Amino acid sequence: MxxxxxxxxxxxxxxxxxxxxxxxxxxxxxxxxxxxxxxxxxxxxxxxxLPAQVRQTAVTFTKAIPILRMFDETKAREFYLDFLGFSVEFEHRFEADLPLYLGIQRGSLQLHLSEHHGDASPGATTFVPMDNIEMFRDELQAKRYGYGRPDIVEQGWGKILEVHDPFGNRIRFCQD
Structure with a gap:
């Protein structure tokens, strides 16, 4: 109801x-x-x-948004915005000289990047199911990024395109 x-x-x-x-x-x-x-x-x-509020009968989840640790705003913007093609959804600092918490998105994929040491540990892996992985690979390789030119690896369960950010995190893009 x-x-x-x-x-x-x-x-x-x-x-x-x-x-x-x-x-x-x-x-x-x-x-x-x-x-x-x-x-x-x-x-x-x-x-x-109509009732004022509908009583929830089941726990529901919408989606998870990974938080990845970053250490340098300039490098993060170069990698995530310029190289991977994300756009900024929001930026937050409690004060001008405090750590940045940055929300980015590309299509329906959202990530949060944080300079706060308690939010996440460096070295995380995020698994991202996707379509058109070859098109994405071609887009990334055409940018001639100086720190990596990722390519697709065929696995028995799908095609993987893995990128490594400047902070030790990995994003595994996968197409069935």
Missing amino acids: ISIEQAKQMAKRLRASLQAHDQQASHSMALELVAHQLGYKNWNTAAAL
């Missing part, structure tokens, strides 16, 4: 989607549309009958 809060979020996303397509809709109109979509006569009826 959908809660009132979830219905409001649906209306908010609907309104944003319509605006992205040059269609204007008021907040109340979006709420009415969601109410109809959920089978209610109008928003007031939906608001009266």
Whole structure:
């Protein structure tokens, strides 16, 4: 069952989607549309009958985001942004002279890089299932990165393209 809060979020996303397509809709109109979509006569009826919160009946997980240790912001940006093609999702420091915590992403792959010594140990391995591994290899090799030119290794269970960052971490990209 959908809660009132979830219905409001649906209306908010609907309104944003319509605006992205040059269609204007008021907040109340979006709420009415969601109410109809959920089978209610109008928003007031939906608001009266929908529960405030839906009780969770099972533990669910969305995805894991690995945290990798880094020691040098410049080298991290060169490797992850310039070489691997990630983009910055967010940057956080508690103060200007304190360690960096950096969120990066490429497509649906998200990684967090941290200069905080308690967040992660150097030398971690992250396994990343993917498609089009040959295209990715060709992209990386074309960049002529001075510290590595990764190639695909065929295993009995898939193709592996492993890269090593400047901090001792490994990312194993794998295609079945």
